[in-house]
Amino acid sequence: MPRITRRESIAMVGLSSLAGDLAHGEDRPAKGKTSRELIRDRYFPNVSLLTHEGKEVRFYDDLIKDKIVVINFMYAECEGICPGITANLVKVQKALGDRIGRDIFMYSITLKPDRDSPGALKEYAEMHGAKPGWTFLTGKPGDIELLRRRLGFVDSDPEVDKDKSQHIGNVRYGNEALQQWGACPGQANPTWIVKLISGVDWPKGMRS
């Protein structure tokens, strides 16, 4: 299990103090790490999450490592951009067929972990026709907030950031092992999103 940084541990217990070094906002990993480990340390905290099936998972170890992933944030009661993005992602899942759940995995993380229990997310997934291989995730509010910030689903204007109706509608996609990471709007044409995801597929001869 990766070392939990001081910042992470503080975020996990929900402290709001910002004293001294913490305001630096910087992960400075020890020297000698591979670029892949540096990416893991900076962007993928290994927090515990609950899936919409009620299973406990670790974010990096179970969901990200060695996989091609597609990540977005949503919440069940969102009536703004979420339904459109989810509908788009249903089409993406359909287009990628049995790759989803085999080596490409889709994750939708709730922005309202207080309200979105695994049950509520399961209902949401079924209502929208999400199939296996696409996991909806909730967790401790502090952990979810840490993930949201680490994964870059933050608006740099704090006022905008506070307003959940203006939440970031991007979809992050990447191949963890190849260290190829991109992002596109969740409201983009689903056929186009599929093309972008396919762009970080394994090269010929590499495992899938």
Added chain:
Amino acid sequence: MPKASKKRLKEIENAAKNRREIIEANLSRRDMMKMGLLTGAGMLVPKRGLSARWRDPQGVVPLDNPVSPPTRPFIEPLPIMPIKQPVASLTPAPTVNPNTAAGEGRTRPHQAFTQLPPRKLYEVHQTPAQFSFSPDLPLQTIWGFDGQFPGPTYIARYGEPILIRNFNGLTTNNGGFGKPSVSTHLHNGHTPSESDGFPCDFFEIAQFYDQHYPNKQAGFNSTHPPNGDVNESLSTLWYHDHRVDFTAQNVYKGLTGFYLLFNQFDTGDETTGFHLPSGEFDVPLMFNDKVFDSSGQLFFDLFNTDGILGDKFMVNGKIQPFFQVHPRRYRFRCLDAGPSRFWELFLTDLNNLNAHNMFWEIANDGNLLPRPVQIESFRLGVAERKDVIIDFTPFAGKSIYFENRLLQTSGRGPTSTILAPGQGNLTMRFDVALPPVADHSVDPATMPQFYALPNKTAAPRVTRTFRFERTNGQWAINGKFVDCDAPRFTVQRNSVEKWVLQNNSGGWQHPVHIHFEEHQILKRNGVAPAVGSEENSRKDVVRLQFNEQIELFFRFRDFLGRHPMHCHNVVHEDHAMMLRWDIDIVGDNKTTP
């Protein structure tokens, strides 16, 4: 360097950063006390760093860039990129149709190959290479054309078509960022679509792509046969990777260089034509800002969507180089190669900070102005170029700096603050230490005439409006996102159009680039550029600043095919602030595509 001084340097660096961020965040003393930044006695609380985004209600610290390790300034000379040399032949020989069987990644036939067969052939390889940004940073892997950053400089001439066979020699192991799948754009070339480096014309490892550059002025096949309109001559172009969604990573990693185009007036010989400084006195300068992690490795923030700022300022790949010059006139071709920063460059004499050191702008975006314009500074958005002439005669025996005095603290755009002389980023130092030499170049003060501006009074066939905006953290144009497969609108070949670019926000700025044809600015916020101003020019990037509306005049000529318009803050570009438009025999009339 001793450890103590390293620590001290960092403290100074951070103090300056804190100060700027406090200014930028517009915090009152009361706010600062509340945030614990100010002691009761009014002193700044010492901190290792402070972000303007710091006021977070959840108390979760946002991710900042690392602070680069200290590097000693002005200890290495300015690198001069080698001139790319042609090859006698290519095997297999270039073909009109894509040579897929031999491993070519091109998908469409050359449009002008038969009419304008290449007279020079080149072969370039994009490869990983070991590189030093500074002797105080470790050797590290970059990606470069021929393994160089910046890549070799092409010297091309109007009337001499060339073909470059461009090989993808990159590797799957990217060291943390970069996509080994590439499409090389010749920025500002009047280039047929299939050779232009369209973002989705990428090719993969071990493939190659033949790019045919006709080197013909616009109008050669339409309004001004057979050679084109000399007043549409281009001079300072650059090439860079344009791979869709990964342009920022790939260019930041080093895939970029210069392409200079000469003709019978801008000859490359200062004793002929316009008599512009030439040879060793004609120097391309690529400005970048980058950031390095604690172990000195180039750092790219993968999940940033606002724009990436560096804290190390470099020219031609070296952090804060010096350049020894003779006391005479030089032409500098200054390029902001990104990723996101806007620059305002001044000439600063540290021993005489109050001096106004004037020089001459002769070209905007690589296009010679009607006449030189005297300036004290110039602004560059990403991808903009300014050719300037500096006469070092008055500085003989002294040193003078190119200093960026524009304060920018967020990737979204610059502030309106111009820092005091000496308080900005000293980016390169000119040491006027070499002996006097002959100078056959023209004195810009005599107001030589270059190219006249092509007429822009023709009535547009259609006027189209484009809103550059942000919706739910997604960068958009007219509310829509990039899709290479779906052209938003079709321009009719050999027609005139007016494009209106809008930015309804005071929160960010966008250097907008339109491929293939240059434009002239008709109006910025309702006002036409003054005759004799630098914006009274031909351009290919326009800075769409806070709450601005800009009207552009275009004449699309000669070739057919697909092209993009996009924000050249490459982070915005990679997050969908781009659209595809096509040129065809028949155009459409979509006004807000």
